[in-house]
Amino acid sequence: xxxxxxxxxxxxxxxLESGFVANGWGVLKVDTQIPAGDTFVVAFTTGGQDxxxxxxxxxxxxxxxxxxxxxxxxxxxxVFALIKxxxxxxxxxxxxxxxTPTKPANYPNPDKPDLFRYQFNAVIHARYPKGD
Numbered sequence: 001x002x003x004x005x006x007x008x009x010x011x012x013x014x015x016l017e018s019g020f021v022a023n024g025w026g027v028l029k030v031d032t033q034i035p036a037g038d039t040f041v042v043a044f045t046t047g048g049q050d051x052x053x054x055x056x057x058x059x060x061x062x063x064x065x066x067x068x069x070x071x072x073x074x075x076x077x078x079v080f081a082l083i084k085x086x087x088x089x090x091x092x093x094x095x096x097x098x099x100t101p102t103k104p105a106n107y108p109n110p111d112k113p114d115l116f117r118y119q120f121n122a123v124i125h126a127r128y129p130k131g132d
Contacts, residue, residue, distance in 0.1 A: 006094040006126045009032055009060070010092075011091050011126075012030075012086070016041065016082055020078070030043055040065055042065070045060050045061075054127060056126060058126065060121060062076070064076035064119070065109075067114070072115075073106070075118070076120065077104065080101055080104050083122050084099065086124065096124060098124075099122055101120055102121055104118045105120065
């Protein structure tokens with residue numbers, strides 16, 4: 001049996017997209033790069049440590065964009081709430097635990113001056129699925 005690292009970015013992306021729909025907040029576009037549009041979340045890992053052969057720790061950055069500051073802050077607050085709720089969830093064969101997000105902050109992106117961005121990051125521990 002081989003243990004393989006979980007694709008935390010993909011699992012978090014799908015979790016956020018389904019969480020927005022389930023909470024009646026509409027459709028959310030989540031990607032690892034800036035997509036087209038004016039309201040979206042960019043979520044990407046910035047590294048982390050392998051803790052054991054069966055689990056690891058990722059730091060994930062969440063950039064929440066919208067055309068107005070209040071909308072970007074509201075988007076970040078909703079994403080933050082869902083990420084806090086990720087703790088102890090089992091998604092696509094990945095067990096999440098010890099999820100620790102920082103508080104969202106206004107952090108303008110000079111490459112996107114027409115959009116507002118609120119950003120936060122989270123340390124996310126994940127137990128990896130079994131490979132083939």
